[in-house]
Amino acid sequence: MQPSDDWNGIDRARLVRQLLMPLRRGARRMTYDSSGDWKAWTTVSKTLELAGDYFIVEGVGLFHPDVLAFLDLTVWIDIDPAESTRRGLARDAQAGQAERSIWNDVWAPNDLRFAEVFDPRARADVVIDAQ
DSSP: OOOOSSOTTSOHHHHIIIIIHHHHTTOOOEEOOTTOOGGGOEEOOTTSOOSSSOOOOOOGGGSSHHHHTTOSOOEEEEOOHHHHHHHHHHHHHHTTOOOHHHIIIIIHHHHHHHHHHHOHHHHOSEEEEOO
């Protein structure tokens, strides 16, 4: 993953084509092979229901014009970027994943640049103050 202004590590076209659009067409379950390769995702019968009526997709980079039209509701968790990074690092360290460089060199800068370019807070349907 590389630094970018638009979180280019997210394959938004594929997300829309292979996940969000099938869900909109009524797919209720998506499966993929053990390699995690999305090419193997298939729509399964509507009788195999999701665990509820909602499907949540998380990520700052989803507040992008290529994806927003396919989301029914957008929620922005409003928090100071430095605090967000601190919490993410603490969560990862607790899970045994103490890779600080990806946070400091890619994820935190990407979040800041994405916010400057796309203003996700202003595009959100709901804003939650997490300060």
